[in-house]
Amino acid sequence: MSIKLQGMTWSHPRGYDPMVAVSATWKERTGVEIAWDKRSLQDFESYPVEDLAARYDFIVIDHPHVGQITHEKCLLPLDVPGREAERAALRAGSVGKSYDSYTWQGRQWAFPIDAAAxxxxxxxxxxxxxxxxxxxxxxxxxxxxxxxxxxxxxxxxxxxxxxxxxxxxxxxxxxxxxxxxxxxxxxxxxxxxxxxxxxxxxxxxxxxxxxxxxxxxxxxxxxxxxxxxxxxxxxxxxxxxxxxxxxxxxxxxxxxxxxLGGTGIAVSARTQHPQAALDFAYFIASGAVQEGIFARSGGQPGHDLAWRDAGINADTHDFYRDTRATLEAAWVRPRHDxxxxxxxxxxxxxxxxxxxxxxxxxxxxxxxxxxxxxxxxxx
Structure with missing residues (x-):
């Protein structure tokens, strides 16, 4: 039986196109199909995550939501046993405080896939x-x-x-x-x-x-x-x-x-396929994917490998090099419920x-x- 998952991201080429491209690659590798819907930037910044988690397997979120979602218990924590090395690599590859911004009350609620400030x-x-x-x-x-x-x-x-x-x-x-x-x-x-x-x-x-x-x-x-x-x-x-x-x-x-801004990929606590959803979250946040298909498809990666890549910087007239100091010294907003x-x-x-x-x-x-x-x- 094939697995079909649904995700919600935000409506801009930067927020939508890389999700579709990475999902196509994931389907080729695993057979798991992921369809993406999109919402406006205004909705992304304010729409209740709890409502989205009731309808989607994945939600692309902003870090100030983490206090609320912890209280509502609407997302799965991503720090599952046995994948400590992968998470350590993700944290080490984070641009600035992007990874840590999704850490709340000792758990990891999203992985950064887009770094911004x-x-x-x-x-x-x-x-x-x-x-x-x-x-x-x-x-x-x-x-x-x-x-x-x-x-x-x-x-x-x-x-x-x-x-x-x-x-x-x-x-x-x-x-x-x-x-x-x-x-x-x-x-x-x-x-x-x-x-x-x-x-x-x-x-x-x-x-x-x-x-x-x-x-x-x-x-x-x-x-x-x-x-x-x-x-x-x-x-x-x-x-x-x-x-x-x-x-x-x-x-x-x-x-x-x-x-600090940027986005992270989160997994709904109501997904019927938690293992498949977790696997994709780790995949799309990984350095190889962020530096590869994610960046090539118009994304704004959250991983250091992409930010340091000479080809990616040449393609964007040094967007990443020229804003790196600001990102590294960015301030994390409050995150309480x-x-x-x-x-x-x-x-x-x-x-x-x-x-x-x-x-x-x-x-x-x-x-x-x-x-x-x-x-x-x-x-």
Whole structure:
């Protein structure tokens, strides 16, 4: 009897195409068939994993979900006995904290298959190279040449990045998310930039901003904080190629503190074929697959072998080499049960402040109140 499994990923060539390609290879090797559905980026960032686990054998997730899914018991832990050496290799090959971000309460709930953090996007045909310092970003913004995705939750992601970059990262446990003075300073910096960009940015996620930037009539030269999308770094993907580099910094600080993103493959606790599902999860996260068919099929691998590969970097104009320092120094978001509702509410609060509908001090005070509540009652 043949085994047929179903998975849910997200709707972008980077998120969908490599899953289909690797699954085709897996079917040739094992006879196990895997069909993939896809959901929008907005749904990926907010849709309840528990609902997806009821319908799919695999779910591609983001690491802040792990506290919630542990509480709901909707996923199988992947750290099964007898495969310790494989997991050690996966952890050793992780880019930055990607592997560890899916470790929660001593168990491994997903394997990283895609590594990402907020990086910088720029037009190489106009700027030549990534902007080095934040002051230079602001100079470009005053000329109308900068964009930044501010649709929830991305305004919060930029808030996180800017706080961690200056050496005062938000907390992953309470009672405070961030010190009041630091929070106000970070919010004012973000508000100064937001006042200089197209108001449409408040409705745009990273994909939408990159689509604008790569268009034939684009007027955007720099996006200082956005999640990297490797397809845009390739020749011919859109009218203009987009370059990617480390986040712009304050003074001589290193490119530290970027809010970690990326995705991991998780297995539903309700799958009728747990062994077959586990085998595929180990396969797609392995270095050989990540460096091979996954990268060749438009994926953005989570494994170090791919990030160091000369051919992969040549094909993407050094996307991986040029953003590696930012990824290695990225900051892991809170992951407790109750965090996901907080992330949405916090993003809306920040946007209210950026649009001058609330003061910075009032916004930070409410952020801290909601963060404490998210840990006590799950909002």
């Amino acid at each position: 907020q990086v910088q996007a720029y037009r190489p045909d106009r700027l030549g190279r990534a902007v080095r310092r934040w002051d230079d970003v602001m100079a470009l913004a005053r000329q109308g040449r900068v964009a930044i995705p501010l649709r929830p939750p991305h305004s919060l992601m930029s808030f996180y990045t800017l706080a961690a970059h200056i050496g005062e990262p938000c907390h992953d446990a309470g009672p405070l998310l961030i010190g009041p003075a630091t929070g106000v300073a970070v919010l004012e910096r973000l508000r100064t930039l937001a006042a200089l960009v197209d108001p449409r940015n408040f409705e745009q996620d990273p994909i939408a901003v990159l689509e604008d930037m790569a268009a034939a009539d684009a007027g955007i030269d720099c996006v200082p904080l956005t999640y990297g999308y490797v397809p845009y770094a390739r020749d011919g993907f859109r009218a203009h190629r987009v370059g990617f580099g480390d986040i712009p910094v304050d003074g001589d600080l290193p490119p530290r503190g970027s809010a 109750g965090y996901m509702p907080f992330q949405h509410a916090a993003s809306e609060l920040i946007n209210d402040a950026l649009l001058d509908r609330a003061s910075a001090s009032a916004c930070v005070s409410e952020l801290n109140r909601l963060f404490a509540a998210s840990q006590e009652s799950g909002l």
